[in-house]
Amino acid sequence: MVELTPHESSVLTRIIVYSRVPGREKAVEELSGDARKVGEVFLDPSKYSEMTDDVREAVDHFRLWLENNRRLREKRLARSRRAR
Amino acid sequence: MKLVAVADEASEGVGAPESEGDDVFGNTASTVLEMYVGTLCHEIDRTRLRVLPKMHTPQNGLTDRSLSLNLSLCDSTPEVVPHWLSTPFIQRDSFNLLLIPWPHEVLVSQFRDVTDLAPDALPEGFGFFIYESLRPDEDLAGFVHSLWVEATRRLGTVHGVILPEMALAEEQFHNVRSKLPKECFLVAGVGGSATAVRRGINEVRLSFPLLKEVVQRKHHPWKLNEAQIIQYGLGGVLTPFREWWECVDITDRHLNFISLSGDLVLAVLICEDLARPDPVANLVRAVGPNLVIALLMDGPQTKERWAARYATVLADDPGCSVLALTSFGMSQLSRPRAGPSRSRVVAMWKDAFDSATEIELPPEADGVAISLSMRYRKEYTADGRGDDLTAAFPILSGVHPISTPKPGEPR
Numbered sequence: 001m002v003e004l005t006p007h008e009s010s011v012l013t014r015i016i017v018y019s020r021v022p023g024r025e026k027a028v029e030e031l032s033g034d035a036r037k038v039g040e041v042f043l044d045p046s047k048y049s050e051m052t053d054d055v056r057e058a059v060d061h062f063r064l065w066l067e068n069n070r071r072l073r074e075k076r077l078a079r080s081r082r083a084r
Numbered sequence: 085m086k087l088v089a090v091a092d093e094a095s096e097g098v099g100a101p102e103s104e105g106d107d108v109f110g111n112t113a114s115t116v117l118e119m120y121v122g123t124l125c126h127e128i129d130r131t132r133l134r135v136l137p138k139m140h141t142p143q144n145g146l147t148d149r150s151l152s153l154n155l156s157l158c159d160s161t162p163e164v165v166p167h168w169l170s171t172p173f174i175q176r177d178s179f180n181l182l183l184i185p186w187p188h189e190v191l192v193s194q195f196r197d198v199t200d201l202a203p204d205a206l207p208e209g210f211g212f213f214i215y216e217s218l219r220p221d222e223d224l225a226g227f228v229h230s231l232w233v234e235a236t237r238r239l240g241t242v243h244g245v246i247l248p249e250m251a252l253a254e255e256q257f258h259n260v261r262s263k264l265p266k267e268c269f270l271v272a273g274v275g276g277s278a279t280a281v282r283r284g285i286n287e288v289r290l291s292f293p294l295l296k297e298v299v300q301r302k303h304h305p306w307k308l309n310e311a312q313i314i315q316y317g318l319g320g321v322l323t324p325f326r327e328w329w330e331c332v333d334i335t336d337r338h339l340n341f342i343s344l345s346g347d348l349v350l351a352v353l354i355c356e357d358l359a360r361p362d363p364v365a366n367l368v369r370a371v372g373p374n375l376v377i378a379l380l381m382d383g384p385q386t387k388e389r390w391a392a393r394y395a396t397v398l399a400d401d402p403g404c405s406v407l408a409l410t411s412f413g414m415s416q417l418s419r420p421r422a423g424p425s426r427s428r429v430v431a432m433w434k435d436a437f438d439s440a441t442e443i444e445l446p447p448e449a450d451g452v453a454i455s456l457s458m459r460y461r462k463e464y465t466a467d468g469r470g471d472d473l474t475a476a477f478p479i480l481s482g483v484h485p486i487s488t489p490k491p492g493e494p495r
Contacts, residue, residue, distance in 0.1 A: 065172035080472035
């Protein structure tokens, strides 16, 4: 699996989570190596099949995490509603 | 006060990015937190003060920490730099950790007088010592892997493996890491020898999926006094009539807060760092990470001993859950002046809801797997604002002794 520096992990987290905030392309351009390739897939999912196994594995991990976050967020909102 | 409340409410979720596609503020806060190294302030220099995300608000007493739910105001001490890291950890409602109280044997000869390495003569009555972690005869990586396999067989998934302070030498850490699956995180104490030109190393290595290894040094060296020399039986190598300082490098002090999800921020402390109130404890208290892991080289983790006392302070205010882990070897070396030794109590758990729980290593076991489940409680600020039941507390929900499978046993 790809190993990211804290900076790369932070940048990728932002472009993946805040997917409708402008400036994602520029943020990805400033990355290098596998981190950049991971970012490119999130900008253009059709590139997924062109990537190495390591990059695809990292993309899959981020997608799973994003789904997991959605589930946690839904649970949190449900708890909030009950608490009011 | 109104401005504080507005800023606090606007900052819900900073430091733990979630799925909010168009949240420009969240995106900017996350960028600032990373770019300005450990502060959310854009215009106030971090040498003046720092503002960090916050996971717990104290529910007892009344301090400036009682005024916010999502933001913590921290001292600007240059002594310790907080780093805020995010890593994509897949969090379930519960997660399992494998605790390996390694080494299972500590020899007195692993402690060494290195007073001669001091650049200047020390005052009478003081000395330097080091502890040598490396014992190259052991296939540690294979041992850890087999424990992970067995724990996974029993619990389904093991999300992380934890080893105590100074459990491994650097090369052992890399060997252990390479044998564990990438999706399993590893938190381990790593030690290195002192030389004529370098003090010893006592640090924690944190290895999370997708994230390059993170290193954090111990902030406070251990001082062995007469009572401890006798307690650990070290009198043959370190005279009890001196005070012995651990000869380790304590420069470049920083503290990592690792954001694993919106519910879970983790901090790891090494031994003395749990006990000393500054500089690190003030930061921990301000941020209130959901889970604090203390890696120790200490005696049994019974409820009466110091680690449980300091863990109780953190669990009470601000509400952290604390796991302390020592090695079985060090625990065995410790002999109480009176009463039976309880050396099999290698770990201790304390959270905001219950009294400290001792975790024992049964005679046939080599490690202990624990399950942690998230519990939620509403927290309030001093001005009466509530958090909609989002404050998260990992609680201990399972303890399972794990042993390496013997030939013929099911795997």
